[in-house]
Amino acid sequence: xxxxxxxxxxxxxxxxxxxxxxxxxxxxxxxxxxxxxxxxxxxxxxxxxxxxxxxxxxxxxxxxxxxxxxxxxxxxxxxxxxxxxxxxxxxxxxxxxxxxxxxxxxxxxxxxxxxxxxxxxxxxxxxxxxxxxxxxxxxxxxxxxxxxxxxxxxxxxxxxxxxxxxxxxxxxxxxxxxxxxxxxxxxxxxxxxxxxxxxxxxxxxxxxxxxxxxxxxxxxxxxxxxxxxxxxxxxxxxxxxxxxxxxxxxxxxxxxxxxxxxxxxxx
Numbered sequence: 593x594x595x596x597x598x599x600x601x602x603x604x605x606x607x608x609x610x611x612x613x614x615x616x617x618x619x620x621x622x623x624x625x626x627x628x629x630x631x632x633x634x635x636x637x638x639x640x641x642x643x644x645x646x647x648x649x650x651x652x653x654x655x656x657x658x659x660x661x662x663x664x665x666x667x668x669x670x671x672x673x674x675x676x677x678x679x680x681x682x683x684x685x686x687x688x689x690x691x692x693x694x695x696x697x698x699x700x701x702x703x704x705x706x707x708x709x710x711x712x713x714x715x716x717x718x719x720x721x722x723x724x725x726x727x728x729x730x731x732x733x734x735x736x737x738x739x740x741x742x743x744x745x746x747x748x749x750x751x752x753x754x755x756x757x758x759x760x761x762x763x764x765x766x767x768x769x770x771x772x773x774x775x776x777x778x779x780x781x782x783x784x785x786x787x788x789x790x791x792x793x794x795x796x797x798x799x800x801x802x803x804x805x806x807x808x809x810x811x812x813x814x815x816x817x818x819x820x821x822x823x824x825x826x827x828x829x830x831x832x833x834x835x836x837x838x839x840x841x842x843x844x845x846x847x848x849x850x851x852x853x854x855x856x857x858x859x
Contacts, residue, residue: 593620593651593824593826594620594826594827594848595618595620595621595622595650595826595827596609596612596616596618596620596650596827596847597622597624597827597828597830598622598623598624599624599829600830600835600843600844600847601840601843603836603840606627606630606641609621609840610644610645610650612840613648613649614648614649616844617848618844618848619651619653619825620650620651620653621651621653622655622656622692622827622829623686625656625658625675627641628679642682642685642686645686646686651687651688652687652688653688653824653825654690654691654692654781654825655679655680655683655691656679656693657675657676657679657691657692658672658693659693659694659695659696661673661676661712662695662704662705662709662734663700663701663705663708664696676691676693676712676715677715677719679691680718680719688721689721690721690722690723690781690824690825691716691721692723692725692755693726694725695726695731697728697731698731698733699732699733700733702746703746705747707747709723709725709743709744709749709752710748713751714751716751716752717749717751721751722753722780723752723753723780724752724780724781725740725752725753725755726760727739727740728760728797729759729761729763729797730760730763730794730796730797735760735764736766737754737756737771740754741754741774753777753779753780754778755780755782755783756771756781757784757785758783758785758810758813759783759784759787759797759800759829762807768809768812768816771813771816774820776820776822779822780824781825782822783827783829784810784813784826784828785800785801785802785803785828785830786803786804786806786807786808786810787801787806787808789806789807797831798833800829800830800831800832801832802828802847802850802851803851804854810851814826814854814855818856826851828848828851
């Protein structure tokens with residue numbers, strides 16, 4: 593199942609993104625926290641977003657939370673946990689089984705990070721959803737699959753798993769062999785986009801491309817997920833100012849066509 597991440601069409605209003613996803617043929621949509629905060633900034637209620645999304649057609653693949661909760665303390669931690677709980681409730685209301693969060697971008701105690709994963713895992717379980725945690729190749733510390741697996745193993749919470757994002761995997765020099773060694777039970781969610789072959793800049797991550805325009809071996813990656821029996825959505829998350837300047841329907845269609853061309857053929 594293929595989902596369109598709203599960040600991919602960031603400059604397009606949510607209602608139009610939902611229409612485009614349905615019209616082009618995406619199976620689902622991934623929502624972000626900012627999709628709700630933008631509505632709130634216009635004086636609208638979150639219930640209006642929920643109603644809009646429910647009426648749109650595509651299923652909800654995942655709902656994002658706000659990052660920062662791994663090492664936050666005191667008032668900021670309480671605020672972030674409240675946001676986390678709120679987003680889990682919204683996911684459940686939309687019939688969505690997965691919430692996701694990127695890791696914190698700074699540095700901290702890995703044991704404290706694992707404790708935080710256990711804490712939010714219990715919040716997610718209370719709503720009947722699973723948390724997918726995404727390492728960030730441009731973060732200072734939690735920037736590789738191996739490091740992230742250690743934190744998740746220490747946490748050991750059944751309602752938490754890994755988010756595999758091809759952009760961060762290949763920017764951090766992950767290999768197909770490393771992914772092949774990953775037990776299927778650890779994979780909670782998948783996001784994908786291609787990594788440019790040249791011109792990468794430290795800290796920059798809005799240069800993502802459709803499959804086939806960069807260095808990620810997508811046919812092999814998708815085949816690997818199929819062999820492992822991954823049953824969930826794969827979400828196309830490709831923020832890029834060059835894409836935002838183009839007609840959004842063209843961007844969505846190009847990405848879907850490029851993805852389908854690299855999926856394993858069914859016998």
